[in-house]
Amino acid sequence: MNSRLVVISGPSGSGKSTITRRLIEQVDIQFSVSATTRDPRPDETHASHYLFVSDDDFQDMIDSGKLLEWAVYNGNCYGTPAAPIESANAEGRDVLLDIEIQGARQVKTQRPDALLIFIAPPSLEEMERRLRLRGDTSDEDIAERLAIARTQLEEAPALFDHIVINEDLDVAVSEVVKLVTDG
Secondary structure: OOOOEEEEEOOOOOOHHHHHHHHHHHOOOEEOOOEEOOOOOOOOOEOOOEEEOOHHHHHHHHHOOOEEEEEEEOOEEEEEEHHHHHHHHHOOOOEEEEOOHHHHHHHHHHOOOOEEEEEEOOOHHHHHHHHHHHOOOOHHHHHHHHHHHHHHHHHHHHHOOEEEEOOOHHHHHHHHHHHHHHO
């Protein structure tokens, strides 16, 4: 079987990061660590969760063509370094990206063979509840993320191969595992 590129995307608070972690525990797939200009959260470490870089370093990555995709989300830049993906795929390993919808659009253009999965919250009210439970997101930021989510939910059916509604985490994880392993 050929190596694959799997993209998981969804609004902040949809559960995509939790689903991604559980997928990695159950499936032999390499996680692609994205670069970002945002500050790390208290539980995040450099090179494990993200490559935390300066604005200038991120711009250098764009200018030198080192990113498969990149996007600006909520005032911060996020991008996927291309070299580790190319290397893993060349060695026959599947690679998983957890990226924003802007980046998913670029991946679909650059790698039409990629499997794109969108994780949706059961409702915007539930998404807001999850964001508030994090305790690290301001009211203004929550409002911005909800507005972004509305747009993403409208665009998702035309862009993604599959939409998984994360109402029950275990069910959503099982659906994603099945999509990744059956394809």
